[in-house]
Amino acid sequence: MTDMTLPKTAARTADEAAAAKRARMDLISAVVRYSLLFGVGFLMLYPLIWLVGASFKTNSEIFAGAGFLPESPTLEGYVQGWQTSTPYTFGRFFWNSFLIILPKVIGTAISCTMVAYAFARFEFPFKKILFGSVIAVLLLPNVVTRIPQYILFRDLGWLDSFLPLWVPSALAGDAFFVFMLVQFLRSLPTDMEEAARVDGANSLQTLIFIVVPMLGPALVSVCLFQFMWTMNDFLGPLIYISSVDKYPVSLALKLSIDTTEAFEWNRILAMSVLTITPALVVFFAAQRYFIEGISAGGRKG
Amino acid sequence: MRSQRFLGYAYLAPYLIGLVIFTAIPFLTSLYLSFTSYDLMSSPQWTGLSNYERLFTRDRTFDKSLTVTLVYVFSTVPLKLAFALFIAAILNYKLKFINFFRTAFYVPSILGGSIAIAVLWRYLFSAEGLVNMAIASIGFTPVDWFGDPTNALFTITLLRCWQFGSAMVIFLAALQSIDKSLYEAASIDGAGKVTTFFFVTLPLLTPVIFFNLVMQMVQAFQEFNGPYIITQGGPLKSTYLLPLYIYEEAFKKFNMGYASAIAWVLFAIIMVLTLVAFWSSKKWVYYAGDKRS
Numbered sequence: 001m002t003d004m005t006l007p008k009t010a011a012r013t014a015d016e017a018a019a020a021k022r023a024r025m026d027l028i029s030a031v032v033r034y035s036l037l038f039g040v041g042f043l044m045l046y047p048l049i050w051l052v053g054a055s056f057k058t059n060s061e062i063f064a065g066a067g068f069l070p071e072s073p074t075l076e077g078y079v080q081g082w083q084t085s086t087p088y089t090f091g092r093f094f095w096n097s098f099l100i101i102l103p104k105v106i107g108t109a110i111s112c113t114m115v116a117y118a119f120a121r122f123e124f125p126f127k128k129i130l131f132g133s134v135i136a137v138l139l140l141p142n143v144v145t146r147i148p149q150y151i152l153f154r155d156l157g158w159l160d161s162f163l164p165l166w167v168p169s170a171l172a173g174d175a176f177f178v179f180m181l182v183q184f185l186r187s188l189p190t191d192m193e194e195a196a197r198v199d200g201a202n203s204l205q206t207l208i209f210i211v212v213p214m215l216g217p218a219l220v221s222v223c224l225f226q227f228m229w230t231m232n233d234f235l236g237p238l239i240y241i242s243s244v245d246k247y248p249v250s251l252a253l254k255l256s257i258d259t260t261e262a263f264e265w266n267r268i269l270a271m272s273v274l275t276i277t278p279a280l281v282v283f284f285a286a287q288r289y290f291i292e293g294i295s296a297g298g299r300k301g
Numbered sequence: 302m303r304s305q306r307f308l309g310y311a312y313l314a315p316y317l318i319g320l321v322i323f324t325a326i327p328f329l330t331s332l333y334l335s336f337t338s339y340d341l342m343s344s345p346q347w348t349g350l351s352n353y354e355r356l357f358t359r360d361r362t363f364d365k366s367l368t369v370t371l372v373y374v375f376s377t378v379p380l381k382l383a384f385a386l387f388i389a390a391i392l393n394y395k396l397k398f399i400n401f402f403r404t405a406f407y408v409p410s411i412l413g414g415s416i417a418i419a420v421l422w423r424y425l426f427s428a429e430g431l432v433n434m435a436i437a438s439i440g441f442t443p444v445d446w447f448g449d450p451t452n453a454l455f456t457i458t459l460l461r462c463w464q465f466g467s468a469m470v471i472f473l474a475a476l477q478s479i480d481k482s483l484y485e486a487a488s489i490d491g492a493g494k495v496t497t498f499f500f501v502t503l504p505l506l507t508p509v510i511f512f513n514l515v516m517q518m519v520q521a522f523q524e525f526n527g528p529y530i531i532t533q534g535g536p537l538k539s540t541y542l543l544p545l546y547i548y549e550e551a552f553k554k555f556n557m558g559y560a561s562a563i564a565w566v567l568f569a570i571i572m573v574l575t576l577v578a579f580w581s582s583k584k585w586v587y588y589a590g591d592k593r594s
Contacts, residue, residue: 033391040388041405044463048408050431051421062424066434111315118316122309130313137324139515139575141523143544144568147334147551147561148327151341171319178316203308232414234526239552250416254530257420269424272417283411287404290411291470 055270062265077266078274084252085259086244090271093252100162100237100248101230107170108177108226109219115172116181117207121193131182138175150239164240165233169226177222184218185211221289224282231279249275335562340555352562363563365538366546369454370567373542374521377458382513385465386506389472390498403470410466418460419530423447426456426531447532450539457527457540468513475509476502507586515578522571543567 053068055077061070082090119131153164172178196206212219234250241247247255253275260267283290335352337345356363388406392399412418425431426446433443446452479502487497525544528534534541543563551560
């Protein structure tokens with residue numbers, strides 16, 4: 001109300017002053033926000049940048065300074081690290097990782113799609129209880145089933161093979177993916193499927209030719225996550241794989257720490273860089289699917 | 302609809318087989334084993350409650366390990382979630398480069414579980430490592446991260462907080478789905494930014510806070526790679542988390558019965574806390590604005 005009684009010019013300058021103040025506040029808060037984000041981003045990424053730089057340093061240089069640029073870049077760490085202290089090169093361990101990952105990802109994609117299709121498109125007795133069991137498995141800590149699983153795989157003669165790593169996943173054992181696909185399928189319209197059925201397609205044909213193409217992006221997320229998790233998995237191979245010639249990269253890296261760390265830091269760092277490279281490449285090639293997948297998982301709290 | 306019923310189960314078959322063979326039977330078997338003495342050579346010997354009696358009355362390693370685990374979980378999970386929410390709230394402003402930041406913050410989550418990052422952590426926090434160099438350069442005395450029992454666990458907490466990205470992405474997605482008219486209404490009513498955050502934003506976020514809380518807690522209780530690679534459980538068992546203890550009892554000493562008993566105690570703790578979270582969620586999780594539920 002006081003504005004009304006003021007002369008016009010004074011009112012305008014007061015308005016302008018308020019606007020200027022608001023602009024200044026906005027600027028300050030933007031500066032604070034951006035510097036905070038850049039600061040946190042730097043802290044997040046610097047260890048990784050340093051890791052890559054240090055892998056090209058000589059052993060004596062690694063602990064000499066905090067900079068990441070090597071003074072006299074050398075490939076020594078990569079060349080010697082690749083040879084390992086075992087009869088095999090790191091190439092062998094990457095191949096083993098690939099042999100574990102590929103069947104596991106395929107098995108996961110097929111089995112989880114089937115199971116999600118059943119939950120999202122069919123009515124059957126005990127459906128609610130069974131879907132509840134998916135949530136229960138999702139939350140069940142693996143630690144409580146690990147010992148009997150080990151005993152089971154030993155009795156089956158599967159120890160020191162990749163079967164304990166493949167088979168549970170091929171039977172839709174990763175409940176997170178089932179849950180994710182069910183959520184996604186439920187949000188899709190069913191009219192295409194009904195049209196296909198009217199045209200005489202059976203349920204399997206509908207699944208393969210209508211549902212799977214529509215599931216596309218969600219299925220890509222499933223495969224990418226499974227790839228990432230399997231690449232990083234350490235405890236599974238640690239328990240089940242005992243011969244060095246079957247080691248995946250995670251175990252091989254642990255082995256090289258145990259055998260060479262006292263002096264040969266750059267070998268360890270170089271091999272660390274190599275083991276995270278596939279995951280990084282896949283992530284940057286397809287990050288949209290990761291962000292969407294993780295957001296979709298959390299949406300239904 | 303008889304054929305439909307049959308078909309549903311046909312597509313469900315892989316899951317049902319897996320559920321019985323790899324989850325249900327092992328779950329019950331491990332409960333049984335926890336009452337036995339079993340070294341994998343001879344068949345399990347029933348010993349009644351003696352494993353549990355030893356755990357709770359005579360096993361000082363277990364006491365230590367349980368304490369360390371609880372300290373770890375109750376420090377890591379709140380820190381990580383608070384940090385994730387804080388960053389998500391900042392990113393939620395109309396900022397340029399939001400995708401760049403979201404990616405930068407998410408990368409550690411992609412890699413964090415890997416052995417390579419645990420290895421990197423040993424270098425970062427070693428006596429002459431990067432962290433101590435940074436501390437020394439701003440004039441403080443370097444810290445003995447791995448030699449001092451009071452510090453070692455904190456390095457693992459930091460590793461897991463570094464991976465706040467996936468929780469942050471979930472928070473950010475929830476923040477972006479909040480109806481903008483609610484903010485306008487709050488601002489017309491004269492609410493400031495802080496008030497709006499605590500009385501409008503936070504209540505609407507409770508479903509995802511709940512989701513993140515439960516998932517992160519279940520995960521934190523099973524932390525293995527960090528202590529196994531970075532600190533080997535030491536010094537003085539100050540990072541000897543229960544999963545590490547279970548692993549060594551089961552797969553190094555082959556005390557399958559005793560290891561199962563520890564696993565069941567860990568499971569009971571996780572289950573009770575999860576149930577408390579679900580039960581209490583009725584009081585603090587706000588679903589009214591959520592049309593999906």
